[in-house]
Amino acid sequence: MMASYTRMVVNGLQTLRMAIKSIKGNKVRAFLTMLGIIIGVSSVIVMVAIGQGSTKEVQDQIGSLGTNVLTVSVTGSDVTFKEDDANQLKDVSGVEAIAPTVSGRVTVKNGQTNAQVSVTGTTSPYLKVRDLELQSGRFIADLDNDNHSKIAVLGSSTARTLFGFGNPVGQYVKVNGTSFRVVGVLQSVGSSLGSSGDSTIFVPLSTAQRLASTTSIGSVYVKVENENMINFTLRRIEQKMFTIIGDEDSYSVSSPEDLMETASSVNKTMTLMLGGSAAISLIVGGIGIMNIMLVSVSERTKEIGIRKAIGAKRGSILLQFLIESMVLSSLGGIIGVVLGVISAKIFTITTGTTIAYSVPVMLLSFVFSLLVGIVFGVFPANKASKLDPIQALRYE
Amino acid sequence: MTNFEPIIQIKNMTKMYELGGETVMALQSVSLDIQKGDFISVIGPSGSGKSTFMNMIGCLDRPDSGRYLIDNEDVGQMKSSQLATIRNEKIGFIFQNFNLIPKLTAVENVELPLIYRGMKTAERREIALSALKKVGLVDRANHLPTQLSGGQQQRVAIARALAGSPPILLADEPTGALDSKTSKEILEIMNLLNEQGHTIILITHDLDVAKQANRVVRIHDGQLYENGGEWFADTENGD
Numbered sequence: 001m002m003a004s005y006t007r008m009v010v011n012g013l014q015t016l017r018m019a020i021k022s023i024k025g026n027k028v029r030a031f032l033t034m035l036g037i038i039i040g041v042s043s044v045i046v047m048v049a050i051g052q053g054s055t056k057e058v059q060d061q062i063g064s065l066g067t068n069v070l071t072v073s074v075t076g077s078d079v080t081f082k083e084d085d086a087n088q089l090k091d092v093s094g095v096e097a098i099a100p101t102v103s104g105r106v107t108v109k110n111g112q113t114n115a116q117v118s119v120t121g122t123t124s125p126y127l128k129v130r131d132l133e134l135q136s137g138r139f140i141a142d143l144d145n146d147n148h149s150k151i152a153v154l155g156s157s158t159a160r161t162l163f164g165f166g167n168p169v170g171q172y173v174k175v176n177g178t179s180f181r182v183v184g185v186l187q188s189v190g191s192s193l194g195s196s197g198d199s200t201i202f203v204p205l206s207t208a209q210r211l212a213s214t215t216s217i218g219s220v221y222v223k224v225e226n227e228n229m230i231n232f233t234l235r236r237i238e239q240k241m242f243t244i245i246g247d248e249d250s251y252s253v254s255s256p257e258d259l260m261e262t263a264s265s266v267n268k269t270m271t272l273m274l275g276g277s278a279a280i281s282l283i284v285g286g287i288g289i290m291n292i293m294l295v296s297v298s299e300r301t302k303e304i305g306i307r308k309a310i311g312a313k314r315g316s317i318l319l320q321f322l323i324e325s326m327v328l329s330s331l332g333g334i335i336g337v338v339l340g341v342i343s344a345k346i347f348t349i350t351t352g353t354t355i356a357y358s359v360p361v362m363l364l365s366f367v368f369s370l371l372v373g374i375v376f377g378v379f380p381a382n383k384a385s386k387l388d389p390i391q392a393l394r395y396e
Numbered sequence: 397m398t399n400f401e402p403i404i405q406i407k408n409m410t411k412m413y414e415l416g417g418e419t420v421m422a423l424q425s426v427s428l429d430i431q432k433g434d435f436i437s438v439i440g441p442s443g444s445g446k447s448t449f450m451n452m453i454g455c456l457d458r459p460d461s462g463r464y465l466i467d468n469e470d471v472g473q474m475k476s477s478q479l480a481t482i483r484n485e486k487i488g489f490i491f492q493n494f495n496l497i498p499k500l501t502a503v504e505n506v507e508l509p510l511i512y513r514g515m516k517t518a519e520r521r522e523i524a525l526s527a528l529k530k531v532g533l534v535d536r537a538n539h540l541p542t543q544l545s546g547g548q549q550q551r552v553a554i555a556r557a558l559a560g561s562p563p564i565l566l567a568d569e570p571t572g573a574l575d576s577k578t579s580k581e582i583l584e585i586m587n588l589l590n591e592q593g594h595t596i597i598l599i600t601h602d603l604d605v606a607k608q609a610n611r612v613v614r615i616h617d618g619q620l621y622e623n624g625g626e627w628f629a630d631t632e633n634g635d
Contacts, residue, residue: 014511014517021499022499025499302495303497305495306495306496306497306508307497307508307512308480309454309456309483309489309495310483310484310489310508310509310512310556311480311481311483311484311485311509311512311513311560312480312512313477313480313481313512314476314477314480315477316512389456390451390456390457393456393491393495
C-alpha cells in the first residue's frame with residue numbers, strides 16, 4: 001500500500017514535469033489555448049471589482065447621510081403636503097429636527113460659465129440634519145425663508161465650476177435667469193454612481209417653491225434624537241403621515257438601513273450578472289482547452305503507443321493528459337488573475353471609478369479555471385488512455 | 397549459453413481477427429519454448445502472422461486460446477493493467493523505427509520504463525546513463541533523437557530496452573531502417589548482449605539477420621516451424 005502510494009506521488013511529480021515540458025515545447029499554442037481562460041478569469045475579476053466598488057460607494061454615500069436620519073418622501077401626485085404639514089412632524093416624540101425640501105434641476109450661470117445642477121430648496125436645520133459643513137460663508141437662515149430671499153449656497157463642485165478658485169461668497173449667480181446672491185459654499189461630500197453630491201445649489205424653501213410655482217414639499221429629512229430608537233420613531237412618523245395625508249400609498253418613510261438594503265440588492269444583482277457572463281466565457285475557454293487536448297492526443301498517438309508498450313498503464317496516460325490540461329487551465333487562471341487585477345487598476349485610474357478587489361472571487365475564479373481544466377480534460381485524457389497500443393504504435 | 401530453464405512457454409496459442417467480415421486465423425495453434433539466455437529468430441514473410449506473434453510475445457495483445465507463461469507467470473488471461481506491468485518488467489522492446497519520443501533527450505527516453513516503475517529521479521538517471529554506456533552513447537545523453545543518426549537512435553532504443561533489466565529483449569526488425577554497416581553494428585551489440593546472458597527474440601524477414609541467432613523458427617500461414625533457417629536456405633538454393 002505504502003509502496004504504491006510513493007509510486008503514485010513520484011509518478012504525479014514526474015507527470016507534472018512532463019506536462020510543463022510539453023507545454024513549453026509549444027508556447028504559442030499553449031498561450032492561445034489559455035487565452036480563453038485568461039480572458040474569462042480576468043473579466044470575472046474586473047467585473048466583480050467594478051460591481052463591488054459601486055456597491056461600496058453607494059453604501060458610503062448612504063452612510064454619509066447619517067445613521068440617525070429618516071427620509072420621508074411624498075410620492076402621490078394628487079396629495080398636498082405643505083410646509084405646515086411637514087412642521088407637524090417636528091412634534092412627533094423622538095424627533096430632534098426636520099428639514100423639508102423641494103428639489104429639481106436648474107441652470108446656474110456666472111457670466112459666460114454655466115452648469116446644470118440640482119437645486120434643493122430647504123430650511124436652516126438642513127445643515128445639521130444632513131450633517132454638512134460649510135467651506136465658507138453661511139447657510140440659509142430662517143429670515144431668508146421668511147423673506148423669500150434670492151440667496152444661494154453652492155455645493156463645492158458648483159462653486160469650482162462657476163468661480164474656479166475665486167471666492168464666490170458675495171458674488172451673484174443667475175439661477176434660471178434670476179439673480180441670486182451667493183452666501184456660502186459647502187464642503188465636498190463626494191459622489192456616487194457618476195452623479196456628484198457636490199454639483200448642487202441650496203436656496204431657501206420658500207424661494208424654491210416660488211421658482212417651481214408650487215406650495216408642496218417633496219421630501220423631509222428627519223433627524224431622530226436616539227439612534228437606537230430609530231425604528232420606534234419611524235413608526236410614529238408613519239402614523240403621523242397617515243393622519244396628515246390619509247393615503248398610505250402616497251408616502252414612504254425609509255431608514256438608512258432600508259436604503260442600504262435596496263442599494264446593495266440592486267448592486268448584488270448587477271455583480272451577479274456581470275460575474276455570470278464572465279463565468280460563461282470561462283466555460284468557453286474550457287471548450288478551447290478540450291479542443292486542443294483532443295488535437296494533442298491525436299498528434300501524440302504514436303507517443304502514447306510507445307509509452308504503453310514500455311509499460312505505461314491506462315491510469316498513467318490518463319494522468320499525463322489530465323495534468324497537462326490542468327496545468328494549462330490553472331496557468332491561464334493565474335495569468336488571468338494578474339491581468340484582471342492590473343486591468344481593474346487601470347480602469348479605476350482612467351475613469352476615477354471606485355473598485356473593490358475581492359480575494360474570495362479571485363480564489364474562486366482560479367479554482368473554477370482549475371475545475372474547467374479537469375472537466376474538459378477528462379474526455380481527451382480518457383480517449384488517450386483507451387488507445388490500443390498496437391494500433392497506436394502503427395500510427396504515423 | 398542456453399540454461400534449459402524456460403523463460404517463455406507457449407502452448408497451443410491461437411488468435412483470430414475479424415477483417416472485413418471475414419475471420420482470419422492469424423495464429424493456428426502455435427507452441428514454442430524459449431530457454432533463458434537463448435537467442436532466437438522468428439522469420440517469416442509479411443502476412444504470415446509474424447506481427448501477431450510478436451504482439452503476443454510482447455504482451456501487447458492476448459491470445460484467444462492456449463497458454464502463455466513468462467517466467468512461470470501465466471500472462472494469457474491477464475488484465476490489461478497487469479499486462480502493462482509485465483511489459484514494463486519482463487520485456488525490453490526494440491522497434492524497427494526506433495520509436496523514441498522526439499521531445500525527450502536520449503537519456504530521458506532511456507529513463508521511460510523506469511518512470512513507470514515509480515523510481516526516483518537520481519536513481520533513474522544513474523541506471524539510464526549506465527545503459528547508455530553499454531551501447532557506447534553516454535556522450536550523447538542530452539541529445540534529442542533528431543540530433544542522432546539512425547544507428548545511434550537504435551542504440552538509444554536498445555539502451556531503453558536494457559534500462560529496466562528485463563529478462564527478455566524483443567526486437568522487431570531492429571535493422572529494417574538501417575544501412576548494412578549500421579545493421580552490422582546493431583547486430584554485434586545484440587550478440588554481445590546475448591553473450592552477457594540476455595534472452596533475445598529477434599523478429600525479421602531477413603534471413604541474414606535471422607542467422608545471427610542460434611535458433612531460427614519460421615512462421616508461415618499462422619503455423620510455426622522449427623529449423624526455419626534451413627528451410628529458407630533450402631528455398632534459396634532452389635529446392
